[in-house]
Amino acid sequence: DTAVSQTPKYLVTQMGNDKSIKCEQNLGHDTMYWYKQDSKKFLKIMFSYNNKELIINETVPNRFSPKSPDKAHLNLHINSLELGDSAVYFCASSQGQFSGYTFGSGTRLTVV
């Protein structure tokens, strides 16, 4: 029974398209996150949501927008995709901001 699941696993799309990545956690955690991992494997926080409130919003382009319909879901919508958006995107959750994180298995986005 997967704790943090994200779909799709792979996403190949053309420049200029709009796409969404879905994330669901069944751990009852109150905080969810989106991370971007670049080709050098560095993890960069994009967003976090605590009780449906955005509490961290790093300097990411406003083409990226998180959407949380409820505490168990945090989806990532990306408008007007660019080549530089190609990366692996990870969803994660934690119980509170200072606990260990549980990560999904990632979505590899390739923009062509």
Add this chain to the structure above:
Amino acid sequence: TQLLEQSPQFLSIQEGENLTVYCNSSSVFSSLQWYRQEPGEGPVLLVTVVTGGEVKKLKRLTFQFGDARKDSSLHITAAQPGDTGLYLCAGFMDSNYQLIWGAGTKLIIKP
């Protein structure tokens, strides 16, 4: 500028050898976590250390938090091919409670 420096960036050794990976900073952390990431998967939490000087063991893995809570190390005894992966440290800073990530150590254990 990396707030958390991991070293080495890459390590390839033979099965059965011992190794140590370091995570260093000039900043103080309220806690520090170690994760292992395998190809095609997300990072998996191995341990959290909270108290300065704390040592935690997970089978052949030994984690230590520095006395001043600015650094940490991961020591693996008798490494096995199953230990292969990307090891990431991440710490919560005392000053702003953000989780800061290191760039990772890629470890390969050859049979």
